[in-house]
Amino acid sequence: MNIIVCVKQVPNPEIPASKFRIDSAANRVLPPEGVAPVINPFDEQAVEAALRIKDKHASKITVITMGSGTAGDVVKHALGMGADEGVILGDKAFEGADSFSTAYVLTKAIQKLGAYDLILCGRQAADWDRGLVGSIMAETLGIPVLTLARKIEVAERALSVERVLIGGYEEIEITPPALITVSNELGQPRLPSGFGLIAALRKKVPIWSAADLGVDLSLVGAAGARGSLLKLFIPVHQRKCEIIGGENAPADLAVKLSAAGLI
């Protein structure tokens, strides 16, 4: 099978929430210094899902990511786990993208890669948690999409997928080429093996720019974003505690609660 996995770099989700700061002028999250961003855990599971297919059926796994700077590290990570090829989509024009403009660039890259049987994405990115890119890509590419997979098996002519439901799962068959988003119920992704890490170190990962992809510049990055972030802030949770004492405490309490509209 020819499998393409889309991965994204996110701030390490293990950073305690209290350590984040907000740059409210630029509407940006500032992760604490010295903690490197990582591969989105759901995307790591998508890579694992691809590898589990490859363990049983001869497959070629290509990993693509959109991003600049250290974003290429997540491709190396996937290569270390056992993926075969990697591509980085890096261009200044791609910055400030939302789900739509990201999906657009990814579909362009997938079309450039050529034939494929299966596209895998994580169910959502652990930074903004929107979970839209996969579905938009399937729509654009005109292929069937299945979300929240916890198991993917290759059957005769179709793929047999277990899809997570609340309190259970459903089994669905889907015909390739198709797009599936993978959920964390899939299980622990493997660690990069020794030889995997060596291979990843040696592998040259090409960087494709906007020109390489031949994209319409009005549809990528901030220009192509269809939504805009109005205000980013850390909500303030406040608790007030008032101790009601005295002989008439129960009655006083009832009056107060009633005044607050709680009873």
Next chain:
Amino acid sequence: MPPTLKVFWYAPGYIILYLLLVVALGFFINRILYLLSLVRQGNKDDRFDQLGKRTGLFLSRVAAQWCTLRSFSPKDLSGIGHFVLFWTFVLFFVNYAYLFIWGAWHEQTSLMELSDSFSRGFSAVLEILALLTIGAIIWALARRYIARPKRLDRGLEPAFILLLVFLLMASHFVSEALRISLGASGGPVSSILTSVFAGMNRGAQQVSYYAVWWLHIVVFLSFLVYIPYSKHLHILVSPFTTYFKTLRPMGVIEPIDIEKAETLGVGQFQEFSWKHLLDLYACAKCGWCQVSCPAYLSGKSLTPKGVIQDLGDYLLGRGGVKANSDLSLSTDVVSEEKNWACTTCGACQQICPVSIEHVNKFIELRRNLVMVKNRVPEAAQRALGTLIKRGDPWTGALHLRTDWIEGLELKKLSENSNVDILFWVGCTGAMDERNMKSTIALAKLMKQAGVNFGILAAEESCCGDPARRLGQELIFQAQALRNIETLNRYHVKKIVASCPHCYNTLSHEYPQFGGNFEVMHHTELIARLIDSGRLKQATRRDKRVTYHDPCYLARYNDIWQAPRKALSATLGAKLIELERRKRETFCCGGGGGHMWLEEEPDKRVNMLRIEEVIKAKADIVATACPYCLQMLEDAIKRKDLTQSIAAMDIAELVQIQQEKTA
């Protein structure tokens, strides 16, 4: 007439003697060649350097028998027995050499029969040793089969060997006594024994003499043939394993050349170095390793002796499986469970009389498990995953590497690299709630003493020790290269590390990758600051304090004086010593990646260690390692002793005293 010149049937004795020798040597050499052919399949390993040091090692450990004598204690006298047997064997060997080279076709067959003063002295010493050997054999049999110490196996092989040695000694005495009865002179013990045969007539004495003399020769030659097939192979091999013993600091791990590596770690025996294969022949099953092993003593399936035996049996096809079968050493021959039970404390390696290098074998097997077979216990996998992604092994840590610095006003190298020494904090010291306190104490101490130091803060990354000890060499190398690059960028020359694992890695393992720094442990720094008067001698008299030596400090790096010095400078009373201490310390259970491996609740190493602390009736157990601190504190909590015993880092103790006296 000596038995070698007498004609038996048609052949003179010496012809029969040489025929027997040729047959025995044939078997012997054939076996030795086979054993060598297996060893030669091993990988390269340069052990031919430092001739002088190696010769010294040979003289002290083999000739002077320090190999077993150093484990001597009133509870275990076996070192003395071994000394006696060893030198008896050597003298007998000299005597046989004389017989086969010269005596066989001369009137005097052995040195016992010569009358010059050297030979008289020689026979006297040999006979006294031989008599002591008989005593040692009886005592050894009684000990092994009746007293049954934990480190020894029973079974038939040891009894058979002891019986052979006994026969050798007994036949010597009897044949010598008979020869003396016939009118010759001989050794002192045999001379006394002649009275037993005084009643025999001369003819009977003559016949008995020949018979017992030949019996002695046959026993000796059988022994020669038996040696290379038995655990007594150690007689032949251990001088070599001792001579070729690693001379590097203990536990230093050989790097894998990533550019050239065809395999990672050891799955097939050919992937071990020749020294590691030779080690497998050297094991005498003495079991000292076993009774020193924290894994074995805490009830796990691992025993170092068992693993060396299993590997050796497999190599020699003793279990019926040939060494070239499809079995993998890292999963089939040594189970994964055993593999992961090792804490790399090095106690086995340190006590081993024949210088077997256990720990490095385990690491090689783990490398194969982890990097080739991708078999990593889940908890360790999480730690390694975090290490790859975040540069520290503490999955789920609530603190960032820089949290502890707040309010201390320390120099960060990124802002000011004009410092004398770098304080390497380590992940555990920086991120673990408990250890942050000792890190802060140390930083305060250094400030107080006017040490011009700096920290890397967010630029510090895990030294890589957990990855390397868990068998993930590539993650280790990535970490090492990254840190060396950072350290060189700031032209760091001197480092003080508070974690013995970081200390060990930075000082002994980074040079493998071009990182050469002068590293000291914080207890060494504190001891120096006290010496130079930059920290006050401050005494407290109210607490009973004991000290737990971290393995990677005391055993690996021989640093056990500095911590004691640092401690005693703050203690009014004498330090209470634990039973197992200094280089012979006992593991806390946290080394070798065990901070990140699950341990069955009833088989915890730290619970064994805390027993000793309780026995010492100490109020405070001081240590100098973040892992040890965590493990000891955990054990104290489990024992519900938080009211009576506290675990503290030396830096904390010193700092508290400094503040009190300030």
